Structures are given as structure tokens and as C-alpha cells.
Amino acid sequence: MEFDKDSLLKLGKLSKIKIDDDKLSSLSADLGSILKFIDRLQSIETDNVDPTSNSLDQSLVMRDDIALDENSATEILENAPDKELDFFSVPKVIE
């Protein structure tokens, strides 16, 4: 089973991952195999079953909203690939 190549390229666009032509075929076979595997679930009867998104039987705990003086902009920007003044810098968005 192969994953349709046009759909694969569309997925690449959605995921912001460029898929090179030489990888298209092997990736399509891999995804096809994974899809066939996960398709097994379709035969399981789940009509009256609620979905589980999290296994912890506890409501989410809110913490107090207290301002802390940590993670300064200067420190955080140390990891930025490109920066200007106190900002992250990216390629031009509007022509």
C-alpha cells in the first residue's frame, strides 16, 4: 500500500516540511505501511465509548497568577538564530 503522492506533498505543505523528490517514493511507502497498520482500529466497536484525552483522573490545577522575574528577553534572545534590538527577526513577510 502506498500513500498517494499528491496527498503527501499537501501534508508536507501543512506540516511546513519540504519533501524532496528523491524521498517521495520511500516516504510514501512508509506512510502507506503506517496507515494500513493504524487502519486496524476501524473494525473496533466504539459507538457508546467516550474518548480519553488524558489518563489522569484530576481536573486541571490552576496556579496563582504571580509575576516572577525570570526568563529575561536578553537571555531568551541568546538562542535566537537572528535578532534585531529586542526582537526575533524573520525574512520579510510583506513585499
Add this chain to the structure above:
Amino acid sequence: MKAGLNLIEASVLLENNETSSVELTKIYLDNINKGKELNCYNTVSFEEALKEAESSDKRRREKKSKSRFDGIPIGIKDLFCTKNIKTTASSKILSNFVPTYESTASQNCLNAGLISLGKLNCDEFAMGSTNKTSYFGSVINPWKSKNSDAHLVPGGSSGGSAAAVAADLCIASLGTDTGGSIRQPASFTGTVGLKPTYGRVSRWGIVAFASSLDQAGPITKTVEDAAALFEIISGYDSKDSTSSIKQKENFYDNLNSSVKGMKIGVPKEFKSDDLPTSTQKAWDDCKKLLQENGAELIDISLPHTMDALPTYYIIAPAEASSNLARYDGVKYGIRENGKNLIEMYEETRSIGFGDEVKRRILIGTYVLSSGYYDAYYIKAQKVRSLIKSDFNEAFKRVDAILTPSTPSTAFEIENEPKDPVQTYLNDIFTVPVNLAGIPAISVPFANDENNLPIGLQLITNSFEEQKLLNIAKNVQDTINYTPNLDKWWIK
């Protein structure tokens, strides 16, 4: 000093002034140097570790030790953010990332005075069962088959964490387990690996893979060490909204290895003709052992066991595709230039992620996309409920469940199947536990005919880690498994 100390032994030596933290740290840094070929560490903190060891010795002299384990050197999986120390998740995309903060679990270790020797290699973003997906190359299992000189996988994703403990490149380590990533490598390396209940250990500051499944835990030489390190890292953390508010427990002090009157479940769905004879024998021997020690064996059924793996391979990639959207070449990590913003994203992510990570992001995006969301993602969440309910039913009848940890022992690095689904099958016994959010431990039980370790898995209900550790200690103390590991990498 004898080689291969465990956490408890080291703490006694330190307490009796028979060694110092500096001496211990130097020994382990030297071991790391000699064991470079095993590729366990992505980053070694030579200077920082020695500096911390000196401070620890000073504290001990002044009777101000932070805990009884103050000064003991450990290793940390390269998935835990460590302040001012490179944290890469074994990915090219984060290969230059230096966090400005410390994860809660590793901070808890520092608060107890433990010394970090450095960051342990793992599968890229913890996605893998062989450690082969690491951008920094495979970790090599310190174990070799007695019939071959070929290098073996240490398992994954916490392959570096497990191999380093087995090879004495640290005394204990931290790993993470999303679908078996602590238990499977522990099983492949003759070490003890504990995956706690979801919520027991804070996920704050751990590079996220699948947030509803990820859980940090210890990899150690003994069950006692696992109890001690688990006790150190666990506890409520206000920074993690899924952190459990349950009281921290004294797992180490409360260890009690009696299994008298306990009911141990043996699930019929885990039986298979494909199971190697030696693994089947280990499993049978352990059942007998527990029975002889006073436990009662009960046949149980977990009907949705075989549905767990496909469920996992929908939920985990779905969550991963969302979590990994943050790696875009803007805020941290590497950037690859493009003509415009979108092209920059695509180039950066294409070059920064390895093949397995890309596969999972693509599958995750697919199952979450409009038109497939209900058919895959919601369907998988419903099957997850069925899997959880299987365990709930079982725990009405039994205290714990006993299974093999893995369907095979460690295999050759070069022998990984080409089809990713075949590799996914490594986690067939461990994945159901993550979906249910319950705790489990892998304990080394015996070696197979090639002298490779076989691990067995014990599972209990949520928050019953004390019972889990107690049963594991009973097994450990009865068999007295001693790894006869030949340190071939020391020339």
C-alpha cells in the same frame, strides 16, 4: 573502590567518609572518557560536575548535606532542559540550544545534591526504540552476544540513559517513557527502569513529544535505587497543570519485599508463539517464583492489548505534530535560509528533523486534518478508553500484572527492519501502560542463550508505585541477578 556502585552503596561510602564526591565524580568522568565508543553522552559537563562535587564535599564536611545522596554523580537524558547546558533532544534542529531554565525533575535532583555528569544520548525527540534516530549517532549497547562481535542496539528512546548505567558511565540516570522508552532500553541492558503514573513527575522543562503520554522516571542498577531516585524527582509542581496533587511518598524507606497474599495477573493476550523460548521461560520462572514466595497467580484478560499499538501510533504522532510545530527557525535552534518566511520554515524543518520525526509529524498532521480527525484521532481516543477500562477491570481482581518487557532481547544495530511498523512492534508490551497512564517497571530477570539480558515487566494501578517497587524488590532479591558484563570497550 569496587566498580559498578549503585546509588545506595555510594551513599553509604560517602556517609562513612570512605570516598568523596570529587573522587566519585572523577572515577565516573574517567569511565565516560574510556567509554566514548558507546556514544552514551551528547554533552559531558566535566568542569561543572567537578565544581559541584567540590561544593558537595564542602557541604558534607560542614554537615549541611542536601540529602543522603548529596554528591552522587548521575546522567540526564538530553530531553530535560538544563540551565546553561546544551539540550538538544538529539536533534539537529536543537543542536545549538542552551536553555535559560532547569526542568523540574532535574532541578529536584540538584536540590538533593546529585551531580550531573552530562546529557545522555537518545532517539531524536524520544521517537524510536533503537536509539538509531539520534542526530548524534546510535548509542552502542555495552552487552554483546556471546556468539558475535556485532554491535547491538541499547533500545530506545532512553538508550543512552540505560547503556550508561549498565556500563558504569554514571551511577543512575533520568529517562522518559512515552511508549516504553524507559522500560525497553532497561530490558535490553540488564538495568531497572521505572515508568511512574502519569502526573507523578512534573513534565515541566522536558522537551515535549506526546504530552498526554510522556512521563519521566529513573533507570538504575537496583530496585532500591529506582525507589530512591523516583522519590527525589516526584511530587506536585505548579508549573505542570497535569501534575498530580497527591502527597510525595517515601518510596525508599517504605520498601517491603513481601508478596504474601498478593494476586498477580497474567494476561492471556501477551502469550504468543513468536515469543523467544528464553523470554517465555523467564516469564514462567518468575510466575513460579512469585507463587513460591506466597503470591497467587490469576489468569486475566486485557482484550484490547493488540489495539494499543495502532492507537498509540495515532495519538502520539498527533500530539507530536502539534508539539513540534514550535521548531520553526525563529526563536531557537537552527535556521536554514529561504526566500520568504514560509520557505524558511520549510527548509529549516526539512533539514533540522530526521526521517522518523518527519514521518511522525506527517502522520500526526494527517490524522488531525479535516475529514480524518473523527475517523482516526477521536477513534483512537475512544479505543484508549477501552484499553484503560481493561486495566481497571483487571485491577479489581489483581494487585499487579506480570508480562515480559519486550518481545525480544537486544538486536544488531545493522539489523533494524526497513519497514517502520516492524520497529514499532518492539513496544507492543509497554505501550498499553502509557495509554492507561499507570505505572510499570522493567526488572532484569535472566540472560538468554546468547548471554543477553531479559527484562520482565510488572504493572500496577495508578499511584500504586510502592506496591510495584515492593513486588519488583521481591523478584530482584529472590533471583539475585548479577550482570556478567564484559567491558570490551576498555582496551
